[in-house]
Amino acid sequence: SAVISQKPSRDICQRGTSLTIQCQVDSQVTMMFWYRQQPGQSLTLIATANQGSEATYESGFVIDKFPISRPNLTFSTLTVSNMSPEDSSIYLCSVWTGDGREQFFGPGTRLTVL
């Protein structure tokens, strides 16, 4: 199993600013993911954070808007840049344990952009 924490748990930001979300895992994992859950919507994958290489982004998401860092096997950050109200969402970090074939999720970061 894996226990994941995220910081901050929530934030209210002004448009045009940026917010960096941190994700910490209690064990070393290869595959980490960032998801977004817009109000009333399901979860959508933003990108896969790979240690030692560039993140890979899903269609509709770009590095300039959502830069990701993955400095080691237990930590990742997602930055939401130049925010607009449309970025108001819950952002979730998750890890996939390939041996257990299970994905564990963090508690999420609730972002509100005014």
Next chain:
Amino acid sequence: AQRVTQPEKLLSVFKGAPVELKCNYSYSGSPELFWYVQYSRQRLQLLLRHISRESIKGFTADLNKGETSFHLKKPFAQEEDSAMYYCALTTAGGTSYGKLTFGQGTILTVHP
């Protein structure tokens, strides 16, 4: 591209009644299907996965490749089953293994 459909956004049943949450998928390859649950004020967690063929908290789900379905069933619903349920899919192997595609979710309410 894969797609997961949960046709019911809301589902209400009475305690002790059977419940079935529907999930259909489209994917040309070999999928792995999951049900995730989110109880009030808790994080998303795995309920069950088709490869394990297990029963968790009385819930079961069978993968029907002919109908491309993975419906979640429980014969006797309990009030503590009230939660948001998500059906999710990942590809079985390959570079996309582990990336989950989620359905829209079904809010299950079990009335006393």
